[in-house]
Amino acid sequence: MTPADDQGQGLDHARLAHAVALRDALLAEVGQVYIGAESTVTLLLAALLARGHVLLEGVPGLAKTTLAKAVAVTLGCEFRRIQFTPDLLPADITGTYVFNQKLHEFELRKGPLFAQVVLADEINRAPAKTQSALLEAMQERQVTIEGATQILPEPFLVLATQNPVEQEGVYLLPEAQIDRFLVRIRLDYPTLAEEVRMLQTYNQPVPALKAVAGAVDVLELARAVDAVHVEEKLMHYVVRLVQATRAHPRVALGASPRASLGLLRLSKAWALLAGRDYVSPDDIRRLLPAVLEHRVMVTTDAAIEGMTSAAVVRDVLQRTRLTEGQPGVTLPPADLTLGERNA
Numbered sequence: 001m002t003p004a005d006d007q008g009q010g011l012d013h014a015r016l017a018h019a020v021a022l023r024d025a026l027l028a029e030v031g032q033v034y035i036g037a038e039s040t041v042t043l044l045l046a047a048l049l050a051r052g053h054v055l056l057e058g059v060p061g062l063a064k065t066t067l068a069k070a071v072a073v074t075l076g077c078e079f080r081r082i083q084f085t086p087d088l089l090p091a092d093i094t095g096t097y098v099f100n101q102k103l104h105e106f107e108l109r110k111g112p113l114f115a116q117v118v119l120a121d122e123i124n125r126a127p128a129k130t131q132s133a134l135l136e137a138m139q140e141r142q143v144t145i146e147g148a149t150q151i152l153p154e155p156f157l158v159l160a161t162q163n164p165v166e167q168e169g170v171y172l173l174p175e176a177q178i179d180r181f182l183v184r185i186r187l188d189y190p191t192l193a194e195e196v197r198m199l200q201t202y203n204q205p206v207p208a209l210k211a212v213a214g215a216v217d218v219l220e221l222a223r224a225v226d227a228v229h230v231e232e233k234l235m236h237y238v239v240r241l242v243q244a245t246r247a248h249p250r251v252a253l254g255a256s257p258r259a260s261l262g263l264l265r266l267s268k269a270w271a272l273l274a275g276r277d278y279v280s281p282d283d284i285r286r287l288l289p290a291v292l293e294h295r296v297m298v299t300t301d302a303a304i305e306g307m308t309s310a311a312v313v314r315d316v317l318q319r320t321r322l323t324e325g326q327p328g329v330t331l332p333p334a335d336l337t338l339g340e341r342n343a
């Protein structure tokens with residue numbers, strides 16, 4: 001069966017072309033304020049279309065906030081930014097009941113979580129209680145206020161930023177919570193050419209970004225992701241890759257089944273944005289680091305020796321074959337452009 005055989009339903013040429021057009025429009029628009037690899041912006045978009053939340057990590061001044069805000073604005077969704085601070089309380093983000101003097105009753109004042117795209121900026125500055133409220137909302141897509149459940153809008157996408165440099169007053173996210181992010185994107189320093197281009201750009205007034213899509217497009221494309229075809233063989237490949245992190249001798253905590261599911265969904269979204277209605281093995285290999293690196297914890301010994309989760313993921317990628325039980329069948333080297341920027 002060729003990939004094209006059994007999909008067709010729903011993913012016609014027009015829908016694929018729509019996905020590619022949106023990607024190009026978004027890249028052009030975001031590119032006006034964020035200078036960096038297009039693959040980074042595409043990965044962000046793919047994660048959002050896969051209905052996943054994104055953790056953007058990088059040292060101060062790498063344009064984490066700039067990039068997250070640009071993507072949110074450009075997608076044309078209802079957007080809120082929450083600056084996380086040490087005194088931020090759960091109710092400050094979820095909302096609270098306030099007494100209405102005129103009506104003599106309590107009414108719900110919804111917090112900033114009630115938006116389609118939420119930028120949770122510097123998430124590691126808030127205490128664990130508030131982080132939990134956010135992460136619960138990310139998983140459940142609903143919040144509980146005074147015992148009553150409130151459904152969050154659709155789409156509901158969280159872009160969180162965190163600065164990995166140890167500073168005073170910073171609360172690192174616990175591993176269990178980090179698992180709720182579909183991808184972690186680690187921003188790197190710009191290349192020389194990019195940084196010079198940034199200086200040139202900022203000689204002129206920074207352009208105001210405009211929306212190139214709307215919530216309806218985002219939901220439509222998220223549904224199109226569901227219709228992207230994945231061969232049975234590739235599902236096995238995904239699971240074997242994820243399971244290999246659990247069996248790895250230098251690993252204390254491997255990736256969860258949530259990671260397998262996430263990798264599959266993200267690969268489908270990535271394929272859609274490339275104008276394809278089927279996932280290729282290369283999609284999976286290219287996306288693996290972004291999905292797994294933040295979920296894999298190496299053993300204490302391995303950490304002391306300087307081994308990182310990125311190295312484990314690279315190792316797993318090299319050892320795991322596309323087809324099981326065929327000794328000698330190895331893959332050509334994966335295109336790790338994205339992985340390297342991400343490592």
Ligand SMILES: Nc1ncnc2c1ncn2[C@@H]1O[C@H](COP(=O)(O)OP(=O)(O)OP(=O)(O)O)[C@@H](O)[C@H]1O
Nearest residue numbers: 033034035036059060061062063064065066163198
């Ligand atoms: N790659 C880049 N492209 C365009 N502008 C950049 C880039 N890197 C840094 N800048 C500029 O540097 C400044 C800092 O960016 P921004 O505030 O988004 O960084 P940040 O990563 O959120 O930093 P912090 O961790 O301190 O919050 C902005 O003026 C931004 O436009």
Ligand SMILES: [Mg+2]
Nearest residue numbers: 064065121161
């Ligand atoms: Mg910032």
